[in-house]
Amino acid sequence: MNPLIDRLRAYDPGGIRVRLAAQVVVTMTAAMAAEWLLVQARHDPVPVVALMLGAVVALCGVFAAPMFDTPRQQALNLALIPIPALGGIALGLALAPHQFWGFGAVIVVLTAGAYLRRFGPRGFFGGVFAFNGTFFGLFLYGVITLGSLGWVTVEVVLAVAVTVALQLTAFRIRNDRTLARLRRSFGARSRAVAAVALALTEAPAPRRRARLVRLLRRRTLAFNEAALMADAYLERPGALPAGASPGIVHQRLFDLELAVTNLARFAVTLADADLPPKLRELVREGLAAVGELDADRADAAGRLVLQELPDGPARIVAHRFGGCLRAVAEALYGLRGGLGRDEPEVEFVAAAELAGGFLPGSAGVSQTASEEPQIARRIGRSGLPPNVRIAGQMAVAATAALVLGYTVDHRRWYWAVVAAFVTFMGAHNAGEQLRKGSLRVIGTVAGVLIGALLAHAIGPHVYAALAVILAALFLGLYLMRSSYAWFVIAITIAVSQLYVELGEYSEDLLLLRLGETALGAAVALLTVLVVMPLRTGRVVRVATREYLTTLDGVVAATQQQLLGTGSDLRAAVRRLDAAYQALMATLSVLGVPLLPAPSARILFSNSLSASRNYARNLLTDAAGSVTLDAAQAEALGLAAGTLRASIEELITRLRGQEPGPYVRSASRFATLGAGLHLPETAPPVLALRDLQLIDGSLAVIAEQLGLTVAALDQAHT
Known part of the structure; x- marks a missing residue:
C-alpha cells in the first residue's frame, strides 16, 4: 500500500471532499464555457455578467446537490434554482434605483431565507439563491436592466442545465x-x-508519548466516524452487491472497528507494563499485523498472546489484547467472504444520518437546545426553533453590517453583509458561529497577502488567472472541512484575480475587503452573543445529557443480555457512538464551557471518553453465556438499577434541576462478580468489571458537575 495514498484515503473518508472539489471546478468551468459560447453567439458587449452568473449558479448548485439522496431528487430540486434566483434578480433590479428600498430588500430576503430553513434543504438553498439573486440585481444595476431579464433567464437556465447534466452523468x-x-x-x-x-x-520519551496518546485519541475518533458513515451508506439502494446482507456487513465492520480501537487502548496500557520480552514482542507483532490488515498473522499473534499471559495486573489487559487480535482476524475473514449472502438476515438500522455526505456534527443537539424551554434567572423562557432564532439574528446582523459597511464605503458595503451572512451558514450555535466568523477574518488576511503576491506575479493574463482561480477553489474546498479559513483564502485569491482582469485591482481594494469583512464578522459575532444567543455551554449540556441517555440504554441492554432475556446491545452501543460523535463535535468548538479550569475540562472530556470505551467493551464481554440464579439476578438488578438511577441524577443536573447524590454502584457489581466463581478473564466477570469502571468514570463527571458522590452505605441503600 502506497503510504501517500493511504494517508489521503484516511484524510478524506469515501473521497467525498476531493470529489466535491473536483465537481465544483469542473462544473464551474463547464458552465462558464457554455455561457461564453452563448455571449459570443449573441455578441454580448458585457460577457462578464453571464460568466459570473454561470459560475455562481454552478458553485451553489454543486453544494446543494449532496443534500438530496437520489439522482431524481437532485435533478428535480436543482431544476427549481431559477425560480428564487430570477425572482431575486428581478427584485434587485426593480429596487436598485431606490437605494433605501433596495437595502431593505437585502435584509428582508436574508431574514426570510433563514426562516425558510424550516422546510429542509429545499428551503435552505432557496433562501441562498434568492439572496444571491437579489444581490446580483443590485450589484449589476446599470449593466443589465429589467428589459434584459429574458437573456438573464436564459443564462441562469443554461448554468442550471449544465450543473444538472454533470450531476447526472460524470x-x-x-x-x-x-x-x-x-x-x-x-x-x-x-x-x-x-x-x-x-x-x-x-x-x-514522555513528551512524545503524550503527543502520541493525543494523536491516538483523534485517530480512533476519526476511525469511528468512518464506521458510522459506512453504516449510513449500507442502507442505501445498490450500495451492496445483490444478495449481500447490510446487517452482516455492519456487524463485521463494527467488530473490526471495535477490536482495532480496543487493541490500541490496551497497547497504551501494555506499553507501560512490566511484560516478559517475548510477550512484548508478540504485542508488537500483533499491532504490525493489524497495520497491514493481515488476518492470518493477527490470528496467530492473538493465539500466542493468550498462551503467554503474565501474572499480575497486566494479565486481564493482555488477555483482552489477545482476544481483540483474534476478533480482528475473524472480522477480516468475514469481510473477505460472502458478505452474508448465505447467512440469516440481521435487522439493521444505521445509528446516524448523514448531512451532505458527512456526520451532522452538533446540528441535532443544537436544535434540541434551541427548542427546549430554558431557565434564565429563575424566569421560564420559551425555546425557539433554529430557523426562527437564526432569522432574528440574521435580521439584526445584516442591518448593522449593511449600515456600517455602507458608512465605510458606499460601493463595497456588500462585503460586510456577505461576511455577516456566511457566519450563519453551517454554524449551529454561538460557539460555532464565533469560530466561523473568526476564521473568515483570518482567512481573509492570509488571502489578501497571497492574492496580492499572485496578482503581481500573474498580471493581466486571462488563462493563467483562470487556472489560479480554479486551483485555489479546488484546494480551498478540499481543505475546507479541516478549517473554513482555507476556503476563505481561496475565495479571496479568486477575487484578487477577478479584479485584476476587470482593471480594478489595487492593494487598497484588498485592504478594504479585509476591513469590510472584519466589520461584518464582528457584527455577526456580537449579534450571536447578544440577540437570542444559543450558547455553546447549553448545547454541551444537551449533548452530554443525550450521551448519558444512550449510555443508560447500553446498561439496560447489558443487564438483559446477562440475564439471558435477549437484547440488541450492538444497536445500543452504536447509538452511543453517534451520540459521542455529536458531543465531541460540540466540545471541539471551545473546550468544555461547563467547566472554567483547563484541567477540569480535560478531566471531564477524559472521563466521558473512558465511559464510552468501557461501554463498548460490553459488546464483547457480555456475550459470554452465564446462568444466574434468582439471588444473583436480583443482585444484578439492584446494581444496574443503582447505576441507572445515578445516571438519571446526572441528567437531572444537566437539565438545570436540583439532583440527588450520585450513588456508587461499583461495589455491587464487584460482589456479584466474585460470587460467580469464574476465572477473572471469563466474559461475564469482565462485563461486570466494565460496569464498575463505567460507574467510576461517571463518578468523576458527577464531581465535576457539582453532585455529591456517595457510597452505598452513605446513601443508606
Missing part, C-alpha cells in the same frame, strides 16, 4: 462506489490507529 450518485471508497478509507484509518499504537510500544 458526478452521478453511485452508492456502491461511495461505499467501496468508504471501506478503503475505513481500512486506511484502521492502519493509522495501529501505527500510532505500535509507536507507543517503542517506549517513547
